[in-house]
């Protein structure tokens with residue numbers, strides 16, 4: 001069956017990753033008509049995010065209280081985030097339980113991104129909306145004196161919308177169209193491939209049994225030292241027969257690398273890294289875990305980037321509005337990108353709602369419509385959140401890439417010292433959770 005797009009809508013969300021889906025759920029909750037499209041043929045299945053924080057769970061819970069509960073039951077509650085050195089000495093253990101007074105999600109949830117997206121799509125479908133797949137936006141123009149955008153798709157279809165949500169990821173076509181700069185927040189240079197990019201591989205593997213006890217199955221562990229970070233994140237397996245997910249030897253591995261890895265690293269490449277600098281590699285107490293099977297693997301390069309504004313207004317009042325990776329990107333440390341994107345999407349739906357209401361009231365009372373500040377406030381708030389998160393992620397990344405000099409070791413030691421103090425541990429857990437970034441109402 002051909003999936004035809006309508007010729008017009010009020011809001012068109014371009015991109016059905018976590019940010020676009022969150023915006024869609026939040027618009028549906030406010031009964032605002034929208035269309036959501038994606039260039040892919042179906043939802044992606046690649047290994048990316050695995051850490052979900054309390055802020056995103058809380059934000060999704062405001063839309064559908066059952067949704068975070070279902071996500072939690074499909075994942076592993078990492079109540080601590082542990083960092084060890086090459087000799088497997090504990091450097092620090094961040095206790096996410098310190099935020100229990102503020103949230104029932106006092107942990108980092110280990111769940112693969114594609115499962116989060118899958119659940120969000122299910123909820124969207126429950127509300128009668130679904131993603132239009134295989135719809136790549138290839139051109140945009142202002143029409144009706146700038147009060148609408150006309151989107152042209154690869155399929156030849158055309159759709160007009162007053163609000164276009166740019167949820168189209170870090171290489172955003174819409175951001176480029178809007179002329180919004182995406183710059184490294186430290187060098188202020190345009191983001192693009194460079195020498196200082198962080199290079200890492202991500203792989204979903206099954207470890208052979210028995211799993212050595214120095215690879216925890218109930219939480220994330222990060223091992224740092226010269227050569228780069230080795231992260232082991234346990235996941236629950238999916239059971240095709242529909243039985244509850246099982247906690248087995250399924251792990252997502254993140255390795256920092258200094259060479260150029262193959263596009264899909266194989267078991268031999270991954271095992272060589274584990275043998276050289278993974279758990280057990282420098283300890284006589286435990287063997288190195290053995291990879292029995294690689295389910296998926298990829299390589300990534302990234303560097304931080306942030307837009308100068310999240311909002312582009314056409315002269316007639318049509319908007320291009322950025323959410324998620326189209327507005328910010330950074331390394332995977334601390335598991336923040338998907339979380340921030342989900343919160344962006346939900347906050348944007350609220351801004352669109354307020355803006356529409358204000359326009360409606362102005363029309364009814366015959367007064368001029370002047371609600372530009374609603375969208376500007378969205379832009380200012382979310383940009384400031386992203387700037388803070390990028391700073392935090394960059395400090396964590398410098399700590400993880402402990403190869404260069406003594407600086408990172410001093411930082412880790414300082415962190416170890418302060419993490420002994422419950423208050424400081426609580427502050428760090430609070431920062432990772434993202435709970436402090438919710439919009440003040």
Ligand SMILES: Cc1cc2nc3c(=O)[nH]c(=O)nc-3n(C[C@H](O)[C@H](O)[C@H](O)COP(=O)(O)OP(=O)(O)OC[C@H]3O[C@@H](n4cnc5c(N)ncnc54)[C@H](O)[C@@H]3O)c2cc1C
Nearest residue numbers: 015017018019039049050051137169324325335337338339
């Ligand atoms: C290796 C790795 C590990 C990570 N780990 C974590 C983690 O643990 N926790 C965390 O919170 N974050 C993590 N992240 C970040 C997280 O994956 C991203 O922040 C998240 O995917 C961003 O979601 P998004 O919806 O903004 O963009 P995306 O997920 O990139 O989705 C964009 C969508 O737009 C579509 N699209 C693009 N162009 C067009 C077009 N022209 N027309 C139509 N559709 C288009 C694409 O097909 C895509 O589906 C990680 C990232 C990587 C790479």
